[in-house]
Amino acid sequence: SAGGKSVNKxxxxxxxxxxxxxxxEKELEKARTTVKDGQCPHMSPPSVKIxxxxxxxxHEDQNDLMVYxxxxxxxxxxxxxxxxxxxxxxxxxxxxxxxxxxxxxQADVDAGVFAINFKNAVHKTCVxxxxxxxxxxxxxxxxxxxxxxxxxxxxxxxxxxxDVPK
Numbered sequence: 001s002a003g004g005k006s007v008n009k010x011x012x013x014x015x016x017x018x019x020x021x022x023x024x025e026k027e028l029e030k031a032r033t034t035v036k037d038g039q040c041p042h043m044s045p046p047s048v049k050i051x052x053x054x055x056x057x058x059h060e061d062q063n064d065l066m067v068y069x070x071x072x073x074x075x076x077x078x079x080x081x082x083x084x085x086x087x088x089x090x091x092x093x094x095x096x097x098x099x100x101x102x103x104x105x106q107a108d109v110d111a112g113v114f115a116i117n118f119k120n121a122v123h124k125t126c127v128x129x130x131x132x133x134x135x136x137x138x139x140x141x142x143x144x145x146x147x148x149x150x151x152x153x154x155x156x157x158x159x160x161x162x163d164v165p166k
Contacts, residue, residue: 004053004066007130007146013057014156014166015067016125017101020118021049025074025083040076045083047072048118050097052128056165067130069148071097093151100126100153127161128153 007013025043035041052067071094074083086094098104101121108114129152137143154161 004064007054007062007065007067009059009062010131010146011058011062012127012129012161012164013052013054013062013067014125014127014164015052015054015057016123017050017121018053018066018123019049019051020121022118023047023049023070038075040083043076043083045072045074045076047074050118050121052126055125058164067128067146067148069097096151097148097153100128100151100155100158102126102155125156126153127156127158127164127166 023046025040025046027043048071050069050071052069054062054065054067056063073086073091073094075086075090076082077084095104095109098116099106099109101124103116103118103121103124104114128148130146131149132144133147133149134142134144156166
């Protein structure tokens with residue numbers, strides 16, 4: 001399991017995947033008081049956590065820092081009272097990350113039939129974009145973190161990111 005200080009500047013970075021971990025659903029410390037559509041009131045959904053290490057990018061002082069990305073591939077199905085794998089458009093952002101990591105091709109996505117082994121992502125390189133995201137903490141105060149917006153991940157040789165230092 002990789003850990004380390006997280007990036008703290010917006011930008012585009014050439015990164016390497018240092019770890020991938022599937023996290024099982026977890027019981028929440030207390031039940032949610034407000035349950036949104038698609039949320040289980042007592043559990044957090046299973047996810048895939050990918051940790052990227054910055055190799056180079058827009059800001060040299062971000063080299064060797066980490067980008068943490070959580071992919072929620074499952075969602076709560078109230079009818080069956082269990083988590084189910086997302087399908088169709090629900091996977092669009094996740095598929096962008098997988099294409100950027102070279103885990104699937106556009107042809108695979110267009111065909112709609114493919115299998116992804118996230119463990120194959122370890123040691124792969126990619127270019128990703130990081131933006132500052134503000135959120136409300138549980139105590140009501142405002143916090144911020146740096147996240148990958150809409151799965152903005154590209155293969156290093158993609159023309160769209162040719163200007164990013166590698």
